[in-house]
Amino acid sequence: MKSYQVAVFGKWQNQEVLAYRFENEQGYQLRVMTYGATILEYVTPDQEGHFTNVVLGFDRFEDYVGNSPKYGASIGPVAGRIAGASFELNGQTYNLEKNNEHNCNHSGSTGWDSALFQVESVTDHGLTLYTERADGTGGFPGNLKVWVTYGLSEEGALEIAYRVETDQDTLVNPTNHSYFNLSGNFTQPIDDHVFQINHQGLYPIRSDGVPLQTIEKDSPLVNYLSQAMRLADLFQDSDPQIRLVEGLDHPFALAPNQEQAGFLYHQPSGRFLAFQSEAPTLVVYSANFVDESVHLDGKPMVQHNGLALEFQTVPDAIHSEEAEKVILRAGQIFTSKTRYHALVKTQKS
Numbered sequence: 280m281k282s283y284q285v286a287v288f289g290k291w292q293n294q295e296v297l298a299y300r301f302e303n304e305q306g307y308q309l310r311v312m313t314y315g316a317t318i319l320e321y322v323t324p325d326q327e328g329h330f331t332n333v334v335l336g337f338d339r340f341e342d343y344v345g346n347s348p349k350y351g352a353s354i355g356p357v358a359g360r361i362a363g364a365s366f367e368l369n370g371q372t373y374n375l376e377k378n379n380e381h382n383c384n385h386s387g388s389t390g391w392d393s394a395l396f397q398v399e400s401v402t403d404h405g406l407t408l409y410t411e412r413a414d415g416t417g418g419f420p421g422n423l424k425v426w427v428t429y430g431l432s433e434e435g436a437l438e439i440a441y442r443v444e445t446d447q448d449t450l451v452n453p454t455n456h457s458y459f460n461l462s463g464n465f466t467q468p469i470d471d472h473v474f475q476i477n478h479q480g481l482y483p484i485r486s487d488g489v490p491l492q493t494i495e496k497d498s499p500l501v502n503y504l505s506q507a508m509r510l511a512d513l514f515q516d517s518d519p520q521i522r523l524v525e526g527l528d529h530p531f532a533l534a535p536n537q538e539q540a541g542f543l544y545h546q547p548s549g550r551f552l553a554f555q556s557e558a559p560t561l562v563v564y565s566a567n568f569v570d571e572s573v574h575l576d577g578k579p580m581v582q583h584n585g586l587a588l589e590f591q592t593v594p595d596a597i598h599s600e601e602a603e604k605v606i607l608r609a610g611q612i613f614t615s616k617t618r619y620h621a622l623v624k625t626q627k628s
Contacts, residue, residue, distance in 0.1 A: 289340025290358035303585040307435035316353035318349040323621035332462035337544030352392035352562040355453035359594025375418040405430030421449035436620035443613040451607040458585025461545035468583040470511035476541035478531035551624040556590035556617040
């Protein structure tokens with residue numbers, strides 16, 4: 280590994296926001312900032328040996344404040360939607376911010392994607408970021424201690440690890456919200472990417488995006504994604520779940536201890552992103568909603584310009600039989616690890 284670099288990326292509430300860059304001997308790079316424990320860049324090679332960043336992001340820090348797509352951010356304490364923006368725990372009702380119709384999405388405006396993390400440790404391989412979250416923030420109980428670790432391996436893999444502690448029973452279900460576009464051209468949609476998931480079924484969603492908590496194991500869409508599907512074909516598919524949101528915004532159930540959860544492949548560049556996680560669910564979001572105030576490379580964002588691969592427990596689990604998977608009891612420790620690895624797949628002559 281080469282020596283890491285650090286630079287001031289911006290200022291937040293009169294404090295410096297730092298950006299750390301890591302690079303291995305092959306030329307892979309990972310860049311992370313302290314605001315929101317956010318991934319800024321994951322630089323990988325194509326089949327011609329050219330390196331480019333493959334995760335969506337901005338050049339200026341100011342664009343990350345109020346970042347509606349949450350490019351690269353660490354999401355917590357609870358990723359995804361909580362129906363009705365409320366939940367019951369130990370006989371008490373907790374009311375949350377309604378920021379997605381009548382639901383709470385990604386923990387609301389006080390989620391830790393808008394927190395300035397401190398650097399607890401840093402080496403040439405990566406860093407650990409730390410923040411504390413006071414009891415009652417966003418309506419959630421418990422004083423939290425949160426660690427997010429990012430690493431770049433010798434092979435070029437991007438590795439993420441979470442650790443959360445609480446002094447009261449609470450909900451914890453974090454994820455990372457990086458959007459991948461393996462072409463490196465964020466002004467273009469990912470129609471020419473091929474996507475595959477080693478899943479055990481899809482959770483259908485309601486019109487407001489909340490999952491039904493029932494797993495659909497057999498449908499054309501479920502079978503297509505098990506085998507691999509060109510995203511242009513998926514976006515045009517007549518499946519009612521695709522038409523509901525004009526793409527994917529769906530959780531997929533994963534097998535325990537899977538070696539690989541799936542892949543994203545861009546044949547023109549040869550980039551092949553393999554991914555795996557300890558999390559039980561992969562939420563896939565294909566950037567269906569267009570916020571015209573968001574500009575990338577000087578142009579307004581286009582629909583389907585990236586694919587967010589969010590490893591977590593199924594959203595709104597607290598209102599289902601999966602509730603215990605998102606309840607962190609006082610004195611317990613939550614941990615989870617996720618790995619993305621952009622390889623090069625050369626075309627056969």
